[in-house]
Amino acid sequence: MAGGNAIRGSRVGAGPMGEAERGETAPRVFVTFYCANGHQTRPSFAREEGVVVPEEWDCPRCGFPAGTDQDNPPAPPRVEPYKTHLAYVKERRSDTDGAAILEESLQALRDRGLIT
Structure with missing residues (x-):
């Protein structure tokens, strides 16, 4: 005879789940x-x-x-390739903008005496 525990191997809520119990x-x-x-x-x-x-x-x-339209399903999403930080910066700035920002930063370093 088993250990005497009638609900052994069961969990709370287990049992027959027909519509009579569920509604x-x-x-x-x-x-x-x-x-x-x-x-x-x-x-x-x-x-x-x-x-x-x-x-x-x-x-x-x-x-x-x-x-829902079998003949015209939605197009798959376009997968964008991975972009580096530099690629995003190049999208926002032109070469002339980049040169101006670089010169500005170099001038600030020269003014502080960090570079010659």
Whole structure:
């Protein structure tokens, strides 16, 4: 005979979870979303007043955005390559701006006697 503990190996809330214990399920609507890779997913949403079905859904297989129009799925996001700090600075400043800032900084160092 086992140790005498009737709920051994159980956890709080475990047991048969039929509709009798859980209650009635809410009415649902299934919406099919299609991504650019041809995957489709069918999440369900509550069919209640005020519930808005999103226009786009992330594909669980590839992560691309998915839409409800099978013939025109949303375009995949454009992946920007990694940029260094210098690349961002070069986007904001021209070569003449850079030369002026460099000369300004060098003059400040000369004034303080740190460089000749």
